[in-house]
Amino acid sequence: MIGIYAASRLFTTALLAITYLVVTAAHGQVGDSIGTPAFPDFLTMWDSRFYREIAVSGYPARLPLDAAGNVTENPWAFLPVYPLLVRGLMVTGLDFSIAGPALSLLFGAGSAVVLYWMLEPRVGSHSALWAARLFCFAPLSFVLQTGYAESLFLFLFLVSVWMLAQQHYWLVLPFGLLAAFTRPGALALAAAVGIQLIVGLVRRDPVIARTRLAMIVSGGAILLAGFSWPVIAALVTGYRSAYFDTELAWWTGYVGRIHFVPMTPWFLLASRYLGWAGVMLVVGLVVAFLWWLTRPRMRAFGTGVLTTLGAYGAYLVAVFLPQQSLFRVLLPLSPLLGDPAIARSPALRRGLLAASIALQPVAIVLLWLVIAP
Numbered sequence: 527m528i529g530i531y532a533a534s535r536l537f538t539t540a541l542l543a544i545t546y547l548v549v550t551a552a553h554g555q556v557g558d559s560i561g562t563p564a565f566p567d568f569l570t571m572w573d574s575r576f577y578r579e580i581a582v583s584g585y586p587a588r589l590p591l592d593a594a595g596n597v598t599e600n601p602w603a604f605l606p607v608y609p610l611l612v613r614g615l616m617v618t619g620l621d622f623s624i625a626g627p628a629l630s631l632l633f634g635a636g637s638a639v640v641l642y643w644m645l646e647p648r649v650g651s652h653s654a655l656w657a658a659r660l661f662c663f664a665p666l667s668f669v670l671q672t673g674y675a676e677s678l679f680l681f682l683f684l685v686s687v688w689m690l691a692q693q694h695y696w697l698v699l700p701f702g703l704l705a706a707f708t709r710p711g712a713l714a715l716a717a718a719v720g721i722q723l724i725v726g727l728v729r730r731d732p733v734i735a736r737t738r739l740a741m742i743v744s745g746g747a748i749l750l751a752g753f754s755w756p757v758i759a760a761l762v763t764g765y766r767s768a769y770f771d772t773e774l775a776w777w778t779g780y781v782g783r784i785h786f787v788p789m790t791p792w793f794l795l796a797s798r799y800l801g802w803a804g805v806m807l808v809v810g811l812v813v814a815f816l817w818w819l820t821r822p823r824m825r826a827f828g829t830g831v832l833t834t835l836g837a838y839g840a841y842l843v844a845v846f847l848p849q850q851s852l853f854r855v856l857l858p859l860s861p862l863l864g865d866p867a868i869a870r871s872p873a874l875r876r877g878l879l880a881a882s883i884a885l886q887p888v889a890i891v892l893l894w895l896v897i898a899p
Contacts, residue, residue, distance in 0.1 A: 527658055531638045534662035535631065535671060541887050542569070542668060545895060557895055566623035572898035574673030576601045578622040580609035589763050589772070596783060597771040602759045607708040608675035626673030633677035634670030637684055638662055644688040645864040649826050656875050657864035664860075665885035666853045669899055676857060679709035683858050686715050691830035693733060695719065695740035699747060706751035710845070711858060713752040714838035719745030721833050777847050791847040808843075815839050823866050835859055853889070854899045 546568045549556050556563055557571040570578065580601050590598045608629070615625035638658050645654035661667070669676045682705035689697040698715065706712035723741045726734025734741070756769035765771070770786050777784065781794055796804025818824070819836050838858055842848075846855060868875050893899040 527639050527642050528635060530655075530659055531635050531662050534667060535634075537663070537883070538668050538671065538886060541890055542671075542894075545887070545890050549895065558898070564623070566621070566627065569627045569671065570623045570673035571894070573604065574622075574626060576604050577609045577612065577626065577673055577675065580604060580606065581613040581616060581622055581626075585759075585762060587762060589765055589768055597765075597768070597775055599775045600772055602763070602768055602772045603776070605675070605707050605709055605755060607704055608678050611678070612673075622673065627671050630669075630674065630677040631671045633681040634667075637670070637677060637680040640681065640684045640688060641860060641864075644684060644691065644831070645827075645861060648691075648828055648831070649864045649866050649869075653864050653866050653869035656869045657861070660863045660868075660875075660878055660882060661860045663879060663882045663886070664857070665882055665889040666857065666893065666899065668886065668890055668894060669854055669857075672894075674854075674899075675709050676854060679705055679711065680857055680860070682708055683711065683715070684861070686712075687718075687831055687834045687861065690715065690718060690722075690834060691828050693737060693830070695737050695744045699740075699744040702744065702748040703751050706748055707755070710752075711838060711841060711855070712748055714834055714841045714858075716745045716749035716752060717837040717840075718830065718834035719748070721837070722830065725829075780847060780849055786845075788844045791845065792843055795847055795849070812843065818862070818865075826866060827861070827864070831861055835861060850893055850897055851899060853893065 543565065546556070546565055550562050553562075556568060558575075559567060559571055563571075576599075585601050585606075589602070590600050592598050612622060612625045612629055615629060616622060620628075638661060641661055642654045642658045645657055648654075649657075670680075671677075682701045686698050686701040686705060689695070689701065698719065702712055702715045705715065719741050723734060723738060723745065725731075727738070756767075759768040759772070760766050762768075774784065774786060777791075781798060784794070792808045793805055796808050798804075800807065816836075819832050819839075824832060835858075842852075842855060846852070868878065889899075
């Protein structure tokens with residue numbers, strides 16, 4: 527597994543380096559950088575600047591406002607575990623542009639290993655190995671070595687799913703709590719634990735009866751952690767909707783200034799640009815996702831894994847506005863790459879791998895050089 531991950535990082539690093547050299551040689555605009563950045567700075571562009579600010583200065587006590595009094599983009603949209611860990615590395619004298627990508631690279635390796643270990647007993651080593659290959663060479667896999675929290679969240683999330691699938695609910699607790707303060711999405715873990723608890727009690731499952739205390743404590747603590755950041759942001763800034771208004775600042779270019787209403791973002795964006803056809807497209811995507819999860823061959827994953835992935839998909843539909851960042855936030859659904867149907871078809875698995883490799887340079891140019899992922 528480490529060999530596959532290392533090979534993928536060498537390939538992706540070469541693509542990133544070539545992109546950087548070509549653009550700087552042509553004196554082109556490198557992402558959102560001012561002037562010509564060094565290569566490490568090239569790996570810490572876009573949202574990385576907010577993680578850098580948190581690592582160096584912490585969170586602002588006052589929210590930035592535009593001329594109309596609306597909250598603008600600021601660090602409160604980003605959770606603290608990743609920048610705090612990077613800050614720990616920076617104590618050694620490393621700059622954020624080195625420490626951030628190095629930490630991401632390390633946890634990217636851990637994510638690949640955990641993905642394989644989680645899938646292997648469920649779908650077999652062949653399917654698990656192909657899932658790991660597709661994960662390592664995925665078009666958006668370049669974020670695994672940039673100054674983003676993706677690698678760390680993936681590692682914590684996948685370990686939590688792995689422990690949940692094995693019904694080690696006390697071990698879900700520490701990893702789930704850290705995930706809840708790393709990147710939004712850990713609420714899916716709390717939902718999955720809650721669903722398993724309710725179903726198990728209804729069915730009088732003896733294992734659930736013995737572990738219900740661990741499930742209640744773990745699920746409840748992760749649920750509270752998942753909802754706590756808006757409260758913390760409000761208390762520190764004195765602005766009741768500090769977190770939500772900060773998040774919505776990134777939405778204005780797509781849907782203008784709006785009030786957040788759960789379960790509406792996908793329909794809002796789709797209907798704005800495609801009308802009723804967009805609404806039907808969203809419904810079709812939801813139905814297709816549910817169909818994929820409920821296919822007979824997917825039962826090998828086990829209810830713990832499938833419930834968590836389903837809950838994460840529901841979370842995205844409930845709160846996320848689908849734009850270019852969608853491809854990045856879909857990475858926690860990577861266990862679905864272990865679908866036995868993929869590994870059993872040589873044409874499908876090789877085609878997906880070839881397409882992933884071919885799309886990497888496209889993704890780097892479009893979703894790193896031109897706009898933020």
